[in-house]
Amino acid sequence: MASRPKDVVLVAGGAGFIGSNLVDRLLERGADVVVLDNLQTGRAENLAHLRGREGFDFVEHDVTEQLPQSLDGRGFTHVFNLACAASPPAYQADPEHTMLTNVLGSRNLLRFAEGQRARYLLASTSEVYGDPEVHPQREDYRGWTSCTGPRACYDEGKRAAETLAFDFDRAGRVDVRVVRIFNTYGPRMDPDDGRVVSNVICQALSGTPVTIYGDGSQTRSFCYVDDLVEGILRLMAYDGPQPGPVNIGNPQELTVSDLVERVLRLTGSTSAVTNRPLPVDDPRRRRPDIGLAGSLLQWSPRVSLEQGLAATIPYFAGQLGDARPAFDFGGGQAQPLPLAAAE
């Protein structure tokens, strides 16, 4: 009986929060994995447990530069492009680099995938919808973004990255998949990256004031990372005709104030709540329509917000180390959640 050829996978951005979770799942499934990452926002510790493991390799490299020749000849079957800082303070710190990562980096990775005859998946974002006038957001909504504001390097960068991907696909050069990821959280988030889930949990755990930007009435819909990774893997494996971009996210929508309330309750924290100015162009609401992911990939999220936060809080408690307050979550290790099988 002929055995299935081995998947050989390049994960650009694989040292980051989502990328490192994805790498674990790919290795579990028997793929060989090479991570390409400049460690700008990713962390070596996210991959430390894989050092020396057969079938795993790490290459430090910025995707805006020509890809290293050492990658040629490995016969890659799949290229995941997750390379891009994702937290607003991180992607706004060097907006020129963020834009170039999305444009030049995408082009370098698409050309590489073309040379390898590999399928390519772009990690796009709900930010392509900007501050949406349509709610919830379906893939055929074209968005309401600013091309001049402080978020534009990311929002417009990702829109350009999608354009390039679909141009390569239309020309028959690369078989592409584009996932539009909605706010995702879970273990391996950088405690200092400035996103609301990491900020609020770390503030609650250390007893410092919890920061709400604006009046807290803006909404987001938070997806647990294991659910997201499952959706990404299913989309990459999807063999039908080009499906266009596919939303992956958890449609349970809540206000930022509601999120804060839940975190304070789950941590038992007595942190005060403090309001800070709302960042420019901060979207007022965001919720995915996941009908397409359901019909195309038979995917829907399985982890509730309560379950996901219960797995994420101990991870951050472990990260806080000595600064850890008087809350005990049993060793600081996140408990693994049952995962849906991909097939």
Ligand code: NAD
């Ligand atoms: P992250 O910042 O933890 O990971 C991004 C990774 O890309 C990091 O390891 C970083 O070092 C690397 N990187 C950045 N620029 C690079 C470059 N020029 N060359 C090589 N490596 C580079 O963020 P994340 O949350 O894991 O996000 C991963 C991907 O998913 C990103 O593309 C992001 O836009 C997308 N996404 C994430 C979310 C979310 O809620 N986390 C939402 C929508 C989209």
Ligand code: UDP
């Ligand atoms: N936010 C907040 N307090 C924080 C960090 C963020 O209230 O400490 C708000 C932010 O203004 C936004 C929401 O939480 O309205 C989600 O922010 P995040 O940076 O996590 O994601 P994004 O804005 O990219 O959706």
